[in-house]
Amino acid sequence: MASLKGFIACILVVYLSVILHRIILNPKISVISIDLDYISFVLLNIDYKSPYLYIVTLIVGFLVHYVYNLLFRPLNRVRLLGDVGYQKDGKFTMKEISNRVKHMRDVGEIPPVYPNGWYALIESWSVGLLETKTISALGQQFAVFRDENGEAHVLDAYCPHMGANLAVGGLVTGDCIQCPFHGWKFRGHDGKCMGIPYAEKIPEVAKVKSWTTVEINDWINIWYHAEGMEPYWQIPEIEDISSGKLQYNGRTEHHVNAHIEEIPENGADAAHLMKVHRPFVGAGYELDKIWSNYASWIYHKWDATWSQRPSPEDHVGCMEVTHDVKFFGYSLFKLFEIKVKALQLGPAVVHITMEGIFFKCVLQHMVVPMEPVVQKVVQTLYMHWAIPNIIGKIFLASDGIQVDRDMSIWNNKKFQSKPILSKSREDSLITKHRRWYSQFYSEHSPRLNFQKDTLDW
Numbered sequence: 410m411a412s413l414k415g416f417i418a419c420i421l422v423v424y425l426s427v428i429l430h431r432i433i434l435n436p437k438i439s440v441i442s443i444d445l446d447y448i449s450f451v452l453l454n455i456d457y458k459s460p461y462l463y464i465v466t467l468i469v470g471f472l473v474h475y476v477y478n479l480l481f482r483p484l485n486r487v488r489l490l491g492d493v494g495y496q497k498d499g500k501f502t503m504k505e506i507s508n509r510v511k512h513m514r515d516v517g518e519i520p521p522v523y524p525n526g527w528y529a530l531i532e533s534w535s536v537g538l539l540e541t542k543t544i545s546a547l548g549q550q551f552a553v554f555r556d557e558n559g560e561a562h563v564l565d566a567y568c569p570h571m572g573a574n575l576a577v578g579g580l581v582t583g584d585c586i587q588c589p590f591h592g593w594k595f596r597g598h599d600g601k602c603m604g605i606p607y608a609e610k611i612p613e614v615a616k617v618k619s620w621t622t623v624e625i626n627d628w629i630n631i632w633y634h635a636e637g638m639e640p641y642w643q644i645p646e647i648e649d650i651s652s653g654k655l656q657y658n659g660r661t662e663h664h665v666n667a668h669i670e671e672i673p674e675n676g677a678d679a680a681h682l683m684k685v686h687r688p689f690v691g692a693g694y695e696l697d698k699i700w701s702n703y704a705s706w707i708y709h710k711w712d713a714t715w716s717q718r719p720s721p722e723d724h725v726g727c728m729e730v731t732h733d734v735k736f737f738g739y740s741l742f743k744l745f746e747i748k749v750k751a752l753q754l755g756p757a758v759v760h761i762t763m764e765g766i767f768f769k770c771v772l773q774h775m776v777v778p779m780e781p782v783v784q785k786v787v788q789t790l791y792m793h794w795a796i797p798n799i800i801g802k803i804f805l806a807s808d809g810i811q812v813d814r815d816m817s818i819w820n821n822k823k824f825q826s827k828p829i830l831s832k833s834r835e836d837s838l839i840t841k842h843r844r845w846y847s848q849f850y851s852e853h854s855p856r857l858n859f860q861k862d863t864l865d866w
């Protein structure tokens with residue numbers, strides 16, 4: 410809708426510009442002193458029936474709209490299953506290939522599918538005041554809504570009365586959501602039923618589960634714990650975002666067919682950086698092609714390490730990376746050198762700070778399991794408000810290409826529960842990461858077999 414409004418505004422601007430252009434370029438008048446009589450003469454005598462006027466207006470309108478979007482609107486780069494990350498086969502569409510690989514490949518002996526911790530369920534901006542959203546994730550159906558005071562709530566979606574989905578057609582009134590089927594009202598804070606339109610007495614047990622919810626850093630997050638434990642750590646606020654010092658440049662979204670642990674494990678996998686991510690981003694994302702053109706004279710150089718924070722921050726893993734771009738083996742006066750610090754906060758939330766000579770930016774990297782082995786990976790980028798938006802967009806799009814490359818690995822691999830590792834610093838980091846990540850699984854964490862039985866996987 411916003412895009413349509415922008416387009417109409419552009420058309421109007423261009424339409425007026427065409428008229429103005431005719432006035433200003435007319436040799437009979439000077440730009441400095443415009444003859445008002447002549448302006449009205451031109452306005453009255455423009456051939457409004459000329460198709461030329463409308464064709465030019467439309468073309469220039471499109472261009473202005475495109476350039477406006479490119480320069481000023483945040484990036485939204487989405488790659489769904491089948492868009493990238495599978496080997497092409499002329500006989501089949503990518504959607505068919507992705508479905509076949511998804512169902513036929515050996516996923517391996519995977520750990521439980523929903524680790525314990527905070528999950529960034531949805532971006533704040535996508536749930537407006539009094540709006541509702543339904544979300545499938547973590548083997549659950551959630552109803553997300555924002556009450557009249559602006560507070561976000563997350564409830565189990567299914568109404569305990571007759572099972573309607575509260576978020577699909579439900580109305581928000583006060584701090585409650587009203588079921589679209591028979592009108593029962595449920596309070597956001599605790600899920601308690603607060604009213605039944607046609608009954609005086611509310612059954613004691615009329616209640617839906619209310620999920621512990623925290624809205625921070627432009628995300629609505631929920632706490633998930635298979636044993637029902639309360640949160641024992643919190644997502645830290647990123648002050649540069651809340652203060653407005655850093656501004657939003659956009660997002661990338663990737664749907665990945667892999668177990669959730671594969672995604673953060675990438676952060677400790679120092680060896681893959683020089684294989685998958687070394688060729689320059691300009692070489693694209695197809696792993697069999699990225700080495701052909703640019704790798705010899707322009708490439709990325711990475712130097713990474715990973716460690717676990719000591720108690721009481723043992724839920725935090727820290728990856729530190731130095732990145733540079735090399736031209737014929739030389740760096741350009743550290744122009745492209747970037748220091749990266751990625752804090753893995755539990756199983757699914759990562760805060761990444763990147764600092765170069767001219768800029769500092771923050772990337773949030775969030776993973777949510779949409780299915781037992783299908784993850785939604787969303788990254789949002791924030792740069793200093795004075796840096797033109799287009800710079801952030803180029804940076805984020807480049808990062809998106811690097812994730813596309815990871816997708817080709819993730820979508821097709823098997824989880825090696827007992828990997829054969831070399832005696833090297835690089836592979837030892839993987840062992841450390843697996844040990845660290847295992848703290849997020851507990852006795853009742855759901856396993857894929859359980860899903861097979863109940864969800865016809």
Ligand code: FES
Binds near residue numbers: 571573589590591593
């Ligand atoms: S199903 Fe929700 S009120 Fe009846």
Ligand SMILES: [Fe+2]
Binds near residue numbers: 681811
């Ligand atoms: Fe990677």
